Amino acid sequence: MSSVKCLYCDKTIESFTLRSLLLKKDELCPDCRKKLKVTRKRIDLGEFQVETFFDYEGLFRDLLLQYKECHDEALKDVFLYDLKEYLGLRYHGYHLLCIPSSFKKREERGFDHLKAIFRTVQLVPLEGLKMKREITQEGKDLVQRRLMESNYIYNGPNVDKILLADDIMTTGSTLKGAFSCVKSHARKVKVISLAYKNITLHL
Ligand SMILES: [Zn+2]
Known part of the structure; x- marks a missing residue:
């Protein structure tokens, strides 16, 4: 070898x-x-639960920063190495809808980081979720995060089941916003995030 x-x-x-x-x-x-330990969690956001797989710290955090901020595209497959089969089976029959990055970030990176990570999961991808206003993740305070809850539109097709996927969940505002946009377009919507960042520990 x-x-x-x-x-x-x-x-x-x-x-x-x-x-x-x-x-x-x-x-x-x-x-x-x-x-890079998988620590599966279920975070309750009231209307729905989010399944998460890593804590946003240590090696996971280093790898994700290197991948997203240093544009190291080669890292795309390391995150779901232990999880892709599980996700394909667990969410069999769901359409996969990734939370979009801002246009600015996509341009900087030259690739869509979240879609690249989830490409190895055997689920049919879905398009149509967009940001109304460009808000990047950095420097978002809690007020701006709440704005994210009304910052998405969905103009994709109606499907039976949607799996919404994000990379880091903190307050859940992004996911709440995306969820409320798509919920009337599918019979069932489930939500996952690669990592959970517990802000009560980081503030
Ligand atoms: Zn090593």
Whole structure:
């Protein structure tokens, strides 16, 4: 097997797990993979619940920042390496609708970071969710976050079931906004976010 370097720590990956031999090679070394711990949570937002998979801290946070802010597109597959089969089965029959980034951010990155992450999940993608006004994630205070709740429009098709997906959930304002836009366009809407950032711990 040719030598492969860990995308995070740059060490040559010498040991391979059974999973990585049988399925797709992991692009993280076993040490980094172990540190990227899946901690599944269910966050109740009243009208709906959000299933989350990582805490926004440590290695997960470093990787996501490198991917999103340093535009390191090669990292796209590391986040769902352990989760893509689960998501495909758990949400079988759902259309996948990713929360859009601002136009400015997409231009800067040159790729749609969330769609790229979720591309490996076997769900039919759905389009049509848009921001009314361009608000980027940085510097958003709680008041601006609340504005996000009315900042989406959906002009896509009606489908049976929609799975809304985001990367980081903090107050849930983005997801609440997106949920209220799409709920009348599907019989069922479920919501997931890669990570949960508990702001009571970060303020
Ligand atoms: Zn590593």
